[in-house]
Amino acid sequence: MKHKRKLVFICNGSDCKKSGAKKLYKELKGATDEPSLRGSCKFIKTKCMDMCKTAPNIIVGDHFCKKTSVEKVLTEIKKS
Numbered sequence: 001m002k003h004k005r006k007l008v009f010i011c012n013g014s015d016c017k018k019s020g021a022k023k024l025y026k027e028l029k030g031a032t033d034e035p036s037l038r039g040s041c042k043f044i045k046t047k048c049m050d051m052c053k054t055a056p057n058i059i060v061g062d063h064f065c066k067k068t069s070v071e072k073v074l075t076e077i078k079k080s
């Protein structure tokens with residue numbers, strides 16, 4: 001059985017934080033609180049993923065989002 005809820009891993013290392021990971025997290029939290037997306041994902045903060053050159057890094061399900069933005073992550077979350 002496949003889980004409907006996607007896991008979203010947000011890097012919380014220093015380079016990603018400098019590149020706006022915190023702001024990205026807050027914006028994503030707000031965006032996924034909309035009725036259409038509520039309960040569709042679970043956010044997990046991680047330590048450095050060792051990919052600092054492409055900060056901010058976020059993993060959505062099995063997709064690695066480099067130098068990512070809210071729009072890119074939301075697109076990945078909406079994909080079934």
Ligand code: FES
Nearest residue numbers: 011013016049051
């Ligand atoms: S700080 Fe995010 S990958 Fe290193």
